[in-house]
Amino acid sequence: MDNSLNIRFTNNEINTYKHFTDDDELAYFIWFQVNNEEYERFIDFLMHLQTMKDEYFKAEINGEERTVRFGSVSYSKHESHYKVQTVIVDKQADDKNNNNPSLNDEERRNLREGYINQKIVMTNLLDTLQRKGLLSEEDITEIHNISVSERLSERIVLSKVKDIDEYDL
Structure with missing residues (x-):
């Protein structure tokens, strides 16, 4: 070769x-x-x-x-x-x-589950920080605003x- x-x-x-x-x-x-x-x-x-x-x-x-x-x-x-x-x-x-x-089915399933778990954790974390007055609605919007180049x-x-x-x- x-x-x-x-x-x-x-x-x-x-x-x-x-x-x-x-x-x-x-x-x-x-x-x-x-x-x-x-x-x-x-x-x-x-x-x-x-x-x-x-x-x-x-x-x-x-x-x-x-x-x-x-x-x-x-x-x-x-x-x-x-x-x-x-x-x-x-x-x-x-x-x-x-x-x-x-991508095989097992990898796809693992990626999907990992994504879902992280999304729930981040939502819970942001909600908790906002409820405790540590983050405003504007802060949360800014956190969610991810540019294409960052991604x-x-x-x-x-x-x-x-x-x-x-x-x-």
Whole structure:
């Protein structure tokens, strides 16, 4: 397996140091290293995609143009660079699978339960603080007012790991 794969999209170019594909060559599991400026450009592109209605974009993979989207993205920060691991999914794979997400049922159930629990805890906490006179209605409104950029930044932080090369898919 040749571990080098060249991927170009918008103002980004990625050269992988490790990759493999699924049997149909419609999903690319890639690892790449970038400097701080390249990482910021990549993250800006990811954040831009999150604000778009359509998550697909055109990319050139080893010279072949494809319509793709990013799957999960994880990264690790090192002294002078970042290492990133992600999945690039060809639109044909989603069309073939009727756009079913790859997140398994157990993960989905755990995420849903965790979300519900946190929502209840936060609502109870805010109600208690307001009832005790420690927060006003305006304070609560401000707390709930979360910008798109704040949400997207936190989503990226969730995918940070100590060293991406130790991360199992």
